Amino acid sequence: MPIFEYRCPHCGKVTEKISRCSEQQIDCPVCGGKAQRVLSVFSSHSSSSVRGVQSHSGCG
Ligand SMILES: [Zn+2]
Numbered sequence: 001m002p003i004f005e006y007r008c009p010h011c012g013k014v015t016e017k018i019s020r021c022s023e024q025q026i027d028c029p030v031c032g033g034k035a036q037r038v039l040s041v042f043s044s045h046s047s048s049s050v051r052g053v054q055s056h057s058g059c060g
Contacts, residue, residue, distance in 0.1 A: 006035035014038075 006015045008028035015035055017026060028035040 005038045007038050008033050008035040 001018050001020055002022075003016050003018050004022055006017060006026050006028075007013070008015070008031060010033040011028065011031045013028055013030045013035070015026065015029060017023075022037065025034045025036050027033075
């Protein structure tokens with residue numbers, strides 16, 4: 001199962017979560033805010049145009 005990282009915009013807490021489906025956001029365990037999903041580090045060095053990788057929340 002992939003591990004996703006979520007960063008809370010309120011307190012800056014980065015939370016790792018193992019999830020089958022890539023949720024766009026989770027509840028921050030620190031302040032209870034909405035932590036936004038951040039991209040994985042292995043794709044950060046590629047500065048070319050990214051297309052077709054838009055994630056759809058397909059686990060309804
Ligand atoms: Zn927070």
